[in-house]
Amino acid sequence: MLAAMSLPPTTAPPGDETPVRGRADACPGALRLHPADDGALARVRLPAGLLTACQALVLALAAEELGDGRLDLTSRGNLQLRGLAPGCGAGLAARLRTAGLLPSDRHDRVRNIVASPLSGLDGAGHTDVSAWARELDALLCDDGPASSGFAELASLSGRFLFALDDGRGDVAALGADVTLIAEPDGGALLRLGSVGGHGLGYPASTAPDAGGSSEATGRPDASGVAARRNGRAVGDDTPGRARPLDPGPGGDSAVAGLRMRAADAPRAAALAAVAFLDAVRASGTRAWRVRELSARHAVTDGRLAGRLAEAGIQATPLGPESLRAEGQTSPVDAAPAREEAAQALVDHAVSGAPAVGLVAGPGGRCVVSVAVPLGRLAAARWRLLAELAARGGSGELRVTPWRGVVLPGFSQDGARAALRELADAGLVTAPHSPWLGVGACTGRPGCAKSLADVRADAARAVAGEASGGGRPGRPPTALPVYFSGCERRCGHPGGRWVDVLATGDGYQVTVRGATGSERGVDGTVNVTAEQLAGAVAAARGTT
Secondary structure (H helix, E strand, C coil): CCCCCCCCCCCCCCCCCCCCCCCCCCCCCCCCCEEECCEEEEEECCHHHEEEHHHHHHHHHHHHHHCCCEEEECCCCCEEEEEECCCCHHHHHHHHHHCCCCCCCCCHHHCCEEECCCCCCCCCCCCCCHHHHHHHHHHHCCCCCHHHCCHHHHHCCCCCCEEEECCCCCCCCCCCCEEEEECCCCEEEEEECCCCCCCCCCCHHHCCCCCCCCCCCCCCCHHHCCCEECCEECCCCCCCCCCCCCECHHHCECCCEEEEEHHHHHHHHHHHHHHHHHHHHHHCCCCCCHHHCCHHHCCCHHHHHHHHHHCCCCCEEECHHHHHHCCCCCHHHHHHHHHHHHHHHHHCCCCCCCCCEEEECHHHCEEEEEECHHHEEEHHHHHHHHHHHHHHCCCEEEECCCCEEEEEEECHHHHHHHHHHHHHCCCECCCCCCCCCEEECCCCCCCCCCCCCHHHHHHHHHHHHHHHHCCCCCCCCCCCEEEECCCCCCCCCCCCEEEEEECCCCEEEEEECCCCCEECCCCCEEECHHHHHHHHHHHHCCC
16 A cells, blocks of 8 residues: 655656766755845754644744745655745744754754654554654764764765654555665664665565555655566666666575564664665766666675674565565566556555544554645645644644645544634545645746646646535545646655646646556546646546
8 A cells, every 4th residue: 555755756767877966955944045036935844744733833933934835745755944034044043943843953963864654543554663762863863983884975965865664554655775674573664765766676476465544755666666678677778777677796586575573673774874875985986866876886685784793783685585485486477476566556546645624543542544635735724733733732743755644632622623713724635635645836826847836726726626626525535736836846655646747738637557558547647737726637537
């Protein structure tokens, strides 16, 4: 039941080459502000999306006093402030430090951790990964001596992503660079790289199933998860690329997983990132993401297991030999099952998000779960979320990679009352809302490259779909849709999704598939802004 979450895409290198970059990445942070047409932009990292009600109120006030009065939820579960005035950076940083939202200036942009939002709250999953998130964040912010092994993590790219999945499969397919998946026996599975990328993968037999509780920024890339016939991968003819069943240098599997004790998982994830940095140095390049490493520079399971052993962590590789031990007669026989599992994962891109509304948990406690239309909300609405969390919940908020917010710790009556308030404030609380699965880039006027005000056009399309051409509400099978102002398509989802691209004189609507192929609606459809609602409804499957 793995979902897809949208990330600014990184083009894979041709053949066996790692991209040579002339600069470090320019991802914004709380200290490195990004200049935009509507003012500066600050991105506040929230590892695992976690923050307290008090911290949330600090951000609401900062948005009102320093920015444009709104907050953006990102597809990595972080927050952005826009429209910041020149010269406010120092003041913003001081507020964030005081609130505990900027524990280390040096490590600000590397604290990129997504986690299962409902972990420990609804009785599902195999462990509460919020504890993993806190330990991993502390390791990422380690400023100890070089001998600790973690100090160099400050040099990770601002795009490098960790995913912590509690076993339900919601964030494990979000294209992260290092993924931890909890297992039912008190163990954990580590994967370095995304499915089909140059790094550690995992066999279909260990993947969470595609059913489960009810998108986004890493793209699951199933292009490499293809059946092999006559020694080659069907549907992927790119020479020199690592395949899911290819051995790495020296015969090690470059895409198997590693099993270990759950207690060792956060430290193993940090050491996997250190191994990636070593591979980047050996390649002589400035790769930002694991999938950018060529096959010859990939971190193999054997090498990583050896590094972990040196640190006192016992890890068992899940290469072809392990597959045969689990009942597969050969690695080649395992490929169709692996392909089928990978396709099932990317085809359920929307189902990874927590269901909106009331989510029941153990002990009579409930969770309030809402989605934010297009991921943007006024400071007053954000403040309402914080106040409700403090008044009726546990005082905690969790921002999800699907641009939603989870508030734990309510009584059933309290959750229902909170949902009524949030629905009246314009947040999405109904499971069949046409807003679910709809995303958009910044567009005009905030981005100079955009050819249209895509957010306004998206809102009109959703309103038209809800009132006219579509079925009542949003069926569970509706594809996610993303409105982009230019061909960069910043923040688009992975898996199968409806690509709505501004062209300058209208929009181009196409359904894109997980393997990079395109399936149009009677081909690619070019429409005016006024025709968007019908075209998008047809492409999503809501008509």
